[in-house]
Amino acid sequence: MKIEISTKCLHLEDEESNCNHYGAISYPIYQTATYAHPEVGRSTGFDYSRLQNPTRKQLERTVAALENGTDAFAFSSGMAAITALMEIFKPGDHLITDVDLYGGSIRLFDNIIAKNGIEFTRTDCSTKDIESLIKENTKAIYIETPTNPMMRVVDIAKVSDIAKRHKLLLIVDNTFLSPYFQNPLNLGADIVIHSGTKFLGGHNDTLAGFLVTNKKEISEKLCFIIKTVGSGLAPFDSWLILRGIKTLAIRMEKAQENAFAIVKYLQTEPKVKKIYYPGIEGTKDYEVCKRQARGFGSMITFEMESAALAKHVLKFTKIIPFAESLGGVETLLTYPCTQTHADVPEEDRIANGITDCVLRISVGIEAADDLIADLKYAIDSYDGYTRQYI
Numbered sequence: 001m002k003i004e005i006s007t008k009c010l011h012l013e014d015e016e017s018n019c020n021h022y023g024a025i026s027y028p029i030y031q032t033a034t035y036a037h038p039e040v041g042r043s044t045g046f047d048y049s050r051l052q053n054p055t056r057k058q059l060e061r062t063v064a065a066l067e068n069g070t071d072a073f074a075f076s077s078g079m080a081a082i083t084a085l086m087e088i089f090k091p092g093d094h095l096i097t098d099v100d101l102y103g104g105s106i107r108l109f110d111n112i113i114a115k116n117g118i119e120f121t122r123t124d125c126s127t128k129d130i131e132s133l134i135k136e137n138t139k140a141i142y143i144e145t146p147t148n149p150m151m152r153v154v155d156i157a158k159v160s161d162i163a164k165r166h167k168l169l170l171i172v173d174n175t176f177l178s179p180y181f182q183n184p185l186n187l188g189a190d191i192v193i194h195s196g197t198k199f200l201g202g203h204n205d206t207l208a209g210f211l212v213t214n215k216k217e218i219s220e221k222l223c224f225i226i227k228t229v230g231s232g233l234a235p236f237d238s239w240l241i242l243r244g245i246k247t248l249a250i251r252m253e254k255a256q257e258n259a260f261a262i263v264k265y266l267q268t269e270p271k272v273k274k275i276y277y278p279g280i281e282g283t284k285d286y287e288v289c290k291r292q293a294r295g296f297g298s299m300i301t302f303e304m305e306s307a308a309l310a311k312h313v314l315k316f317t318k319i320i321p322f323a324e325s326l327g328g329v330e331t332l333l334t335y336p337c338t339q340t341h342a343d344v345p346e347e348d349r350i351a352n353g354i355t356d357c358v359l360r361i362s363v364g365i366e367a368a369d370d371l372i373a374d375l376k377y378a379i380d381s382y383d384g385y386t387r388q389y390i
């Protein structure tokens with residue numbers, strides 16, 4: 001039976017892991033480090049929780065089902081997942097990445113992974129010629145779409161064609177749209193990344209990360225890596241993410257509906273100079289996103305007329321907190337230049353459009369009118385003289 005993604009958030013198609021738990025509807029938390037063996041050479045399938053734990057397994061099976069992958073691996077954070085993934089490369093390998101990525105990923109590549117002898121070239125994968133950057137030692141293309149924070153849309157199928165022609169892996173960080181709106185493996189990606197901290201968990205209360213694949217040889221490598229490096233997600237946190245996923249569909253729909261309402265308001269606001277949201281019709285990003293995804297999500301980046309006004313807004317909203325992170329039920333406002341992207345080299349950051357006038361909003365599930373009133377109050381209360389906030 002083929003089931004819809006909103007149903008997959010609640011039920012696994014096969015019942016293998018749903019039986020023998022006294023009928024518990026909520027999957028049990030197996031708070032155990034180790035497992036007894038009946039005899040030498042026999043195992044329950046679980047030996048030690050660094051390698052595997054039933055609660056984590058249930059979560060991994062759920063995320064694999066949501067992404068149409070064969071295997072998923074749950075890590076203690078999105079960064080732990082990306083760090084583990086980099087272990088499949090070796091010194092001398094070269095990766096092409098987008099210029100616009102989560103700041104923490106850029107920090108990881110530049111400061112930790114590069115010193116292991118892995119080389120990176122950054123380009124705008126939504127517009128630039130990727131193929132001309134491929135070298136003999138290139139092993140993978142690494143993208144996000146929409147990108148963080150500039151919301152550019154990369155054509156996954158097009159990049160996948162390039163990757164396949166040159167026998168490269170295509171890695172897609174799918175955090176921003178979540179599996180509810182977009183499934184990169186179906187468009188030719190080999191590995192999908194999620195910061196489970198964001199939409200999958202959805203409640204701004206738990207860190208988690210995922211790698212999902214549909215290739216056996218990648219899965220075997222990742223299985224060895226997670227067992228060896230030990231950054232798998234703990235049982236209780238696995239349970240929290242499983243619980244979060246139950247409401248993924250309705251959260252994504254409501255947050256997107258709110259995002260459209262906020263975009264509509266921002267378009268009427270003369271102090272807002274630019275809005276970056278793939279759901280705005282009439283752009284190439286809109287067309288590509290419409291073709292490859294089932295929605296546009298709830299992340300909006302916008303540019304205020306001055307840095308002073310941007311900082312004022314961060315101080316004067318009453319409902320919306322000024323905080324890092326995204327994808328939770330609570331709407332959050334972020335200042336990429338001092339928060340998520342503070343460690344990106346300044347000239348790269350500014351060349352990419354992340355100036356001190358840019359704000360990013362992760363829209364939650366509150367009443368849209370309250371969110372709009374909050375933003376409007378913060379913007380209108382700026383008279384240009386509140387210089388102490390500059």
Ligand SMILES: *Cc1c(COP(=O)(O)O)cnc(C)c1O
Nearest residue numbers: 077078079102148175195197208
């Ligand atoms: C937050 C984020 C990450 C990192 O995930 P953590 O769970 O915070 O470690 C990676 N990629 C994207 C796109 C993110 O937004």
